[in-house]
Amino acid sequence: MQLRADADQLAALAKKVDAGEIRVHVSATYPLSQTALVHEQSAAGRIRGKVVLTPTS
Numbered sequence: 001m002q003l004r005a006d007a008d009q010l011a012a013l014a015k016k017v018d019a020g021e022i023r024v025h026v027s028a029t030y031p032l033s034q035t036a037l038v039h040e041q042s043a044a045g046r047i048r049g050k051v052v053l054t055p056t057s
Contacts (some may be wrong), residue, residue, distance in 0.1 A: 019057035031056045 016022045027049035028036050033056055041047050 027051055029054060 027047050031050040032053045035053060038051050
């Protein structure tokens with residue numbers, strides 16, 4: 001699916017996500033303070049899927 005940055009395309013994408021037609025594999029969640037570690041693991045090919053970095057308070 002190719003998307004343009006417009007409201008209609010984003011709404012269509014949101015519907016597909018809501019319907020379960022599109023799924024994203026999240027490999028892991030890390031605090032933002034571990035960005036360097038995550039980058040190293042990614043470069044070494046040890047991460048499959050997406051990684052979520054969360055802000056720390």
